[in-house]
Amino acid sequence: xxxxxxxxxxxxxxxxxxxxxxxxxxxxxxxxxxxxxxxxxxxxxxxxxxxxxxxxxxxxxxxxxxxxxxxxxxxxxxxxxxxxxxxxxxxxxxxxxxxxxxxxxxxxxxxxxxxxxxxxxxxxxxxxxxxxxxxxxxxxxxxxxxxxxxxxxxxxxxxxxxxxxxxxxxxxxxxxxxxxxxxxxxxxxxxxxxxxxxxxxxxxxxxxxxxxxxxxxxxxxxxxxxxxxxxxxxxxxxxxxxxxxxxxxxxxxxxxxxxxxxxxxxxxxxxxxxxxxxxxxxxxxxxxxxxx
Amino acid sequence: xxxxxxxxxxxxxxxxxxxxxxxxxxxxxxxxxxxxxxxxxxxxxxxxxxxxxxxxxxxxxxxxxxxxxxxxxxxxxxxxxxxxxxxxxxxxxxxxxxxxxxxxxxxxxxxxxxxxxxxxxxxxxxxxxxxxxxxxxxxxxxxxxxxxxxxx
Numbered sequence: 001x002x003x004x005x006x007x008x009x010x011x012x013x014x015x016x017x018x019x020x021x022x023x024x025x026x027x028x029x030x031x032x033x034x035x036x037x038x039x040x041x042x043x044x045x046x047x048x049x050x051x052x053x054x055x056x057x058x059x060x061x062x063x064x065x066x067x068x069x070x071x072x073x074x075x076x077x078x079x080x081x082x083x084x085x086x087x088x089x090x091x092x093x094x095x096x097x098x099x100x101x102x103x104x105x106x107x108x109x110x111x112x113x114x115x116x117x118x119x120x121x122x123x124x125x126x127x128x129x130x131x132x133x134x135x136x137x138x139x140x141x142x143x144x145x146x147x148x149x150x151x152x153x154x155x156x157x158x159x160x161x162x163x164x165x166x167x168x169x170x171x172x173x174x175x176x177x178x179x180x181x182x183x184x185x186x187x188x189x190x191x192x193x194x195x196x197x198x199x200x201x202x203x204x205x206x207x208x209x210x211x212x213x214x215x216x217x218x219x220x221x222x223x224x225x226x227x228x229x230x231x232x233x234x235x236x237x238x239x240x241x242x243x244x245x246x247x248x249x250x251x252x253x254x255x256x257x258x259x260x261x262x263x264x265x266x267x268x269x270x271x272x273x274x275x276x277x278x279x280x281x282x283x284x285x286x287x288x289x290x291x292x
Numbered sequence: 293x294x295x296x297x298x299x300x301x302x303x304x305x306x307x308x309x310x311x312x313x314x315x316x317x318x319x320x321x322x323x324x325x326x327x328x329x330x331x332x333x334x335x336x337x338x339x340x341x342x343x344x345x346x347x348x349x350x351x352x353x354x355x356x357x358x359x360x361x362x363x364x365x366x367x368x369x370x371x372x373x374x375x376x377x378x379x380x381x382x383x384x385x386x387x388x389x390x391x392x393x394x395x396x397x398x399x400x401x402x403x404x405x406x407x408x409x410x411x412x413x414x415x416x417x418x419x420x421x422x423x424x425x426x427x428x429x430x431x432x433x434x435x436x437x438x439x440x441x442x443x444x
Contacts, residue, residue, distance in 0.1 A: 001334045001335070002313075003313035003314075003315065003356075004313060005311070005312075005313050006312060006313055007293065007312060008295065008312030008356070008358050010358075031356075034354050034355065034356065034359070035336055035351075035354050038315070038336075038353075038354050038356070039335045039336060039354070042334065042335065043335070051312065051356075053359065055359060079348065102336075102424075103336075103339065103423055103424030104349070104402070104420065104421065104423060104424050105336070105339055105342060105349055105350055105351045105402070105424035105425075106336055106351065106354075106424065108345075108348040108349060108350050109350050109351070109354060109355065190420075190423065191420075191423035191424065192337060192423070192424070
């Protein structure tokens, strides 16, 4: 398969990248890891006259530990996220998502910004980013702005980004003490798989008790975008953590929060059933961590 | 417009002018003649085009050659020395881990990367370490045994 002809640009700053994009308008595409874009170009799903690489922009591939949050640059690879000490320590569900994306070869190139901008309903890092309350940091010629990840996804492959925007990274608030989170993806094999269902849960408990102070659940592959599960979350708030509570939340997620479809990876009914199972299992594991 | 790039492949310095739409796999195979790197799917699924780029194994079909400017690259041709085959290559021969041979360069480079970073991998780590490389002859067990025999 041949790549179509294009001009290649490698700006060294966000300002230069923004100026280039504005000048070239819709004829240009941003390149991060390339594991999606180059496939789309080869298969002629996407065409472009100009490719603007974000690879050489300082800071876009970095993870920074701030006082109250973690910054993850948009061009950070899955492999780099997976081995970063702050991710291992505080954001294990994100590590799990990054570890399960594609293959180990893909993970050495694929970036978190690309995973998010690709906006697949089945994206591996997306449920974890949603339950960690990640905020997307965006720059455009008009200035900087922040988009909570809950507002970022608009449909399969569609995001809130405008043509001139660059996603520069994410800010993830550090989880409070007595919190836990867990991610599970369900597929037909362990590697190079597109999820049938994936889910993440996050819980914070009152110190010394099993009372749930906050709960967030995110589901993938069961709606046009990765989604939060507000009804199931409401069923957990203020309750005592345990099997009965988790079962009730799982049933709520299964019947009220998701809207899966039949496709060749699985039936809607199977997906719905698995939403229940994964919600329950991720909650139970998150709770074990929260009280550890 | 062609761009002049520099790279080190198997300890040899190269300077080549490349079109922006040329992949690293095509550059290595067709311009530099290092045909040990194979092209299977060309979409990052099969791992036949695996090379080690700046210390990490990647699908060279999904890297633009221009992105590899100033990179240090290792291909299958860089493994053997004047003393003979690399221990992993020798193990693949001895354990019958090669059938048609098309996946072998990628398999060996993924395995080499695994053993360089983790000299004593568990069974699960070995299987995970080659999970980005498909063998169409389905000789995975022999490949696994060959890698297992070289771990410390």
